[in-house]
Amino acid sequence: MANITKTNRRDFLKIAATATGGLFIGFYWSGCDSPKMQVLSTEEILSKATDFNSFLSITPDGDIVIYSPNPELGQNIKTSFPMVVAEELDADWSRVRVLQANLDTEKYERQLTGGSGAMPHSWERLRKAGATARHLLISAAATRLEVDRNSLTTEKGIIYHKDSGKKLGYGEVVLDAAQLEAPDEVIFKDPKDFKIIGTPVKNVDNEDIFTGKPLFGLDFYREGMLHAMVQRPPFGMKIKSVDDASARAIPGIQDVIVYDNNVAIVGNSTWPLMKAKRRLNVSYEPDGKVESSFDHDRIFKELLDSKDARAMREDGDVDTAFKNAAKIVTSEYQCPFLSHSPMEPMNFFAHVKEDQVELIGPTQTPDSARVQTANLLGIPKENISVEITRLGGGFGRRLRADYVLEAVEISKRMNAPVKVTWSREDDMTGGAYRPAVRYRFSAALDEAGNMIGYKLRGVGMNAGNSVRQDNFPSGAVENVLIENVNYASSITTNAWRAPITNFLAYAEQSFLDEVALEAQKDPVQFRLELLEKAKTSPVGSVNYDVDRMIGVIKDAAEKSNWGKDGNVKQGFSVYFSHRSYVAQVANIEMENNQPVLKKIIASTDCGIVVNPTGANHQVRGGIVDGMGHAMYGNLTFENGLPKQKNFDSYRLIRMKEVPEVEVHYLDSGFDPTGLGEPALPPTGGAIANAIFAATGRRLRSQPFVEQKEFSDINLEIKRG
Amino acid sequence: MANYNLRINEKNYEVDVEDDTPLLWVLRDHLGLVGTKYSCGIAQCGACTVHINGEATFSCTLPISSVGNDKVTTIEGLSEKGDHPVQKAWNEIDVAQCGYCQAGQIMNAASFLKKNPKPTLEEIDNAMNRNLCRCGTYHKIREAVALAAKTK
Ligand code: FES
Ligand code: FES
Numbered sequence: 090m091a092n093i094t095k096t097n098r099r100d101f102l103k104i105a106a107t108a109t110g111g112l113f114i115g116f117y118w119s120g121c122d123s124p125k126m127q128v129l130s131t132e133e134i135l136s137k138a139t140d141f142n143s144f145l146s147i148t149p150d151g152d153i154v155i156y157s158p159n160p161e162l163g164q165n166i167k168t169s170f171p172m173v174v175a176e177e178l179d180a181d182w183s184r185v186r187v188l189q190a191n192l193d194t195e196k197y198e199r200q201l202t203g204g205s206g207a208m209p210h211s212w213e214r215l216r217k218a219g220a221t222a223r224h225l226l227i228s229a230a231a232t233r234l235e236v237d238r239n240s241l242t243t244e245k246g247i248i249y250h251k252d253s254g255k256k257l258g259y260g261e262v263v264l265d266a267a268q269l270e271a272p273d274e275v276i277f278k279d280p281k282d283f284k285i286i287g288t289p290v291k292n293v294d295n296e297d298i299f300t301g302k303p304l305f306g307l308d309f310y311r312e313g314m315l316h317a318m319v320q321r322p323p324f325g326m327k328i329k330s331v332d333d334a335s336a337r338a339i340p341g342i343q344d345v346i347v348y349d350n351n352v353a354i355v356g357n358s359t360w361p362l363m364k365a366k367r368r369l370n371v372s373y374e375p376d377g378k379v380e381s382s383f384d385h386d387r388i389f390k391e392l393l394d395s396k397d398a399r400a401m402r403e404d405g406d407v408d409t410a411f412k413n414a415a416k417i418v419t420s421e422y423q424c425p426f427l428s429h430s431p432m433e434p435m436n437f438f439a440h441v442k443e444d445q446v447e448l449i450g451p452t453q454t455p456d457s458a459r460v461q462t463a464n465l466l467g468i469p470k471e472n473i474s475v476e477i478t479r480l481g482g483g484f485g486r487r488l489r490a491d492y493v494l495e496a497v498e499i500s501k502r503m504n505a506p507v508k509v510t511w512s513r514e515d516d517m518t519g520g521a522y523r524p525a526v527r528y529r530f531s532a533a534l535d536e537a538g539n540m541i542g543y544k545l546r547g548v549g550m551n552a553g554n555s556v557r558q559d560n561f562p563s564g565a566v567e568n569v570l571i572e573n574v575n576y577a578s579s580i581t582t583n584a585w586r587a588p589i590t591n592f593l594a595y596a597e598q599s600f601l602d603e604v605a606l607e608a609q610k611d612p613v614q615f616r617l618e619l620l621e622k623a624k625t626s627p628v629g630s631v632n633y634d635v636d637r638m639i640g641v642i643k644d645a646a647e648k649s650n651w652g653k654d655g656n657v658k659q660g661f662s663v664y665f666s667h668r669s670y671v672a673q674v675a676n677i678e679m680e681n682n683q684p685v686l687k688k689i690i691a692s693t694d695c696g697i698v699v700n701p702t703g704a705n706h707q708v709r710g711g712i713v714d715g716m717g718h719a720m721y722g723n724l725t726f727e728n729g730l731p732k733q734k735n736f737d738s739y740r741l742i743r744m745k746e747v748p749e750v751e752v753h754y755l756d757s758g759f760d761p762t763g764l765g766e767p768a769l770p771p772t773g774g775a776i777a778n779a780i781f782a783a784t785g786r787r788l789r790s791q792p793f794v795e796q797k798e799f800s801d802i803n804l805e806i807k808r809g
Numbered sequence: 810m811a812n813y814n815l816r817i818n819e820k821n822y823e824v825d826v827e828d829d830t831p832l833l834w835v836l837r838d839h840l841g842l843v844g845t846k847y848s849c850g851i852a853q854c855g856a857c858t859v860h861i862n863g864e865a866t867f868s869c870t871l872p873i874s875s876v877g878n879d880k881v882t883t884i885e886g887l888s889e890k891g892d893h894p895v896q897k898a899w900n901e902i903d904v905a906q907c908g909y910c911q912a913g914q915i916m917n918a919a920s921f922l923k924k925n926p927k928p929t930l931e932e933i934d935n936a937m938n939r940n941l942c943r944c945g946t947y948h949k950i951r952e953a954v955a956l957a958a959k960t961k
Binding site for chain 1: 829
């Protein structure tokens with residue numbers, strides 16, 4: 090068996106430090122409110138290494154190493170974080186190396202990937218780290234050259250003294266710089282002077298990805314490691330009996346362990362486990378609610394009329410508004426459960442030793458994995474180390490530590506290092522889905538077509554709060570009632586890229602389209618009128634910036650030539666989530682009487698765009714994701730088990746099913762906000778509204794391809 | 810268990826495995842060639858794409874017993890220095906998000922371009938339709954294949 094040795098990042102740090110010395114700046118680039126920063130000597134850095142969760146180091150050769158703390162799952166944080174540090178440092182990007190940091194302190198608060206929150210959270214402290222280093226290097230150079238520090242300039246890792254023509258590389262002064270005290274204040278660059286930020290910097294892991302280097306959790310192997318797969322019960326069931334005789338008979342199987350309603354098969358490689366799992370005979374009996382999709386349908390109907398809804402927001406007097414309305418519009422929208430289905434299925438490595446645990450693998454929340462492991466084993470969390478591999482996608486699934494704990498449990502019982510691998514079928518049937526939700530919207534219009542009342546009730550299956558009560562159009566309508574009902578299902582759910590809003594945005598933006606139609610107003614104009622109201626006389630609290638939302642709406646309308654070409658049937662959608670604003674227009678053209686979805690145009694305000702390549706990836710990827718799941722994604726249940734178990738029945742969007750996507754960014758000058766999620770929510774609505782404009786069919790449920798309104802319109806998708 | 814002699818990336822390997830073991834798991838678990846990925850195991854996603862005598866093939870459903878003397882190429886052996894025109898185009902266009910599907914995408918593209926060096930965009934879409942990318946990098950994949958065709 091192959092033994093792949095991974096670079097031990099801590100050792101690397103030590104070697105770099107002891108062999109060459111240099112300048113180290115330890116800092117929190119996520120976590121506390123005011124970045125703690127300290128300039129340390131080589132010895133200090135070694136003794137204090139765990140006080141910080143990241144380091145910027147510069148060696149006397151001028152090489153720069155930056156540790157990236159957040160798990161990388163494709164959001165490109167491992168490239169964009171260091172870009173910000175390098176920018177303020179005025180570094181030569183070609184000399185920067187980025188390393189993935191292990192989980193190394195309990196003091197941080199945010200060494201995780203989720204909520205599109207990393208960049209807004211860390212923007213300032215990343216800049217401060219870079220600017221502090223630059224400040225110290227300039228001070229050291231000023232002393233060396235005996236000139237005033239203000240007469241020095243920097244560019245690409247070199248300090249220039251213009252008058253004398255002298256120059257010094259960063260590496261030449263780092264040892265002096267390391268002796269200096271950190272300044273109380275540093276000056277940030279004017280964004281117009283940015284040289285790295287705003288340029289398309291390539292993914293730092295490209296070479297390893299494109300040559301097949303072991304990067305992902307599933308690629309991790311260690312000499313003597315055992316492999317394991319787990320048979321988990323259907324939702325709401327427990328084990329009645331296990332017959333493992335024919336599973337054990339497969340060559341390569343070492344053991345079958347039954348624990349906590351799971352049956353774990355342990356062996357020396359993956360294939361025998363897959364075979365043995367098929368031969369396992371486990372019978373189950375009910376142990377709670379054993380649900381099927383038709384039960385959910387009934388539950389939705391009941392709870393939409395239940396008296397026990399929780400009011401999440403009440404403005405004015407909706408009853409009177411609806412009594413006095415000239416027109417009332419009511420619609421229901423529904424979405425199914427969805428699997429996250431990252432291309433790399435769940436997996437984790439654990440080695441439980443006498444008083445220590447080693448964890449290695451793909452996780453969005455290393456600390457939570459550690460804490461849960463500590464609780465499971467009853468040992469202090471300090472005894473547990475977590476190494477974060479690259480993640481083959483996450484979409485929220487790897488915010489849970491269930492698969493980590495399986496590895497821990499089995500390693501403990503086998504007294505050996507163990508890697509747990511989920512097959513695709515395990516991944517799709519093993520739970521923690523995007524919850525199924527149904528919404529009922531009602532709008533009251535006055536004679537002039539003004540929306541005077543707005544009601545929304547959300548019913549979710551383990552969805553927690555299925556509404557976002559302070560989002561648009563709250564603030565723009567005088568009388569509002571927003572309610573939530575949560576149903577405790579036995580089917581497990583979890584955050585799924587753009588939690589809740591991944592569907593709520595579609596439902597709301599489609600409904601507003603329906604209301605605009607009844608009000609006989611252009612959909613864009615209708616939204617702008619509402620926002621005007623939210624701006625001039627807001628009702629209650631609003632959590633979005635009205636001007637920024639207006640900004641993306643106007644930009645998308647302009648870029649898409651909204652309403653100007655009668656041959657193009659357009660659908661509009663706009664949504665604010667995760668601190669960013671995205672408006673989208675879907676274009677459908679009629680060719681031979683057949684609707685052809687050709688293009689989606691997106692206008693985004695996420696503040697300063699750090700890396701245009703990364704941003705385009707997130708916006709286009711989010712749109713493809715939003716479209717794919719709105720069109721095709723569906724997980725249905727029978728007796729507590731998903732009917733779809735692999736990509737043959739669970740349909741993901743493919744190459745030939747994507748239209749052209751055009752992306753625009755507003756130059757708003759705000760500090761950057763996240764982009765991993767915000768482009769996804771508006772997409773379903775833009776497409777559904779365009780389909781309505783082209784065919785008169787209103788799609789109120791997802792996935793579109795399974796609705797009868799969709800079945801005979803023959804929508805084609807085509808790129809130019 | 811049976812002994813198999815394999816020719817992979819122009820090197821000889823010997824493994825002792827069950828006849829029905831898919832090539833994918835021989836590569837990953839027995840030979841340490843982990844660039845070839847597992848994702849569906851049922852010939853639906855293309856993550857496990859390798860070349861068998863130059864032809865893009867799903868290794869997850871290819872039993873080792875049927876590989877015989879065929880020449881196997883994996884992502885590790887596509888080029889010596891990672892400079893195959895497709896790999897270069899993939900870097901130039903900066904295709905990857907999470908990166909997990911990309912080895913399979915590259916292997917499929919490389920074999921496709923060998924057969925069809927001057928493809929139309931539609932032909933590219935048809936050829937690449939068998940590989941899933943959950944991150945949605947399809948636009949860039951198409952661009953990169955077109956670029957590789959141009960620079961070849
Ligand atoms: S793993 Fe072989 S096609 Fe999906
Ligand atoms: S890049 Fe993530 S699956 Fe393709």
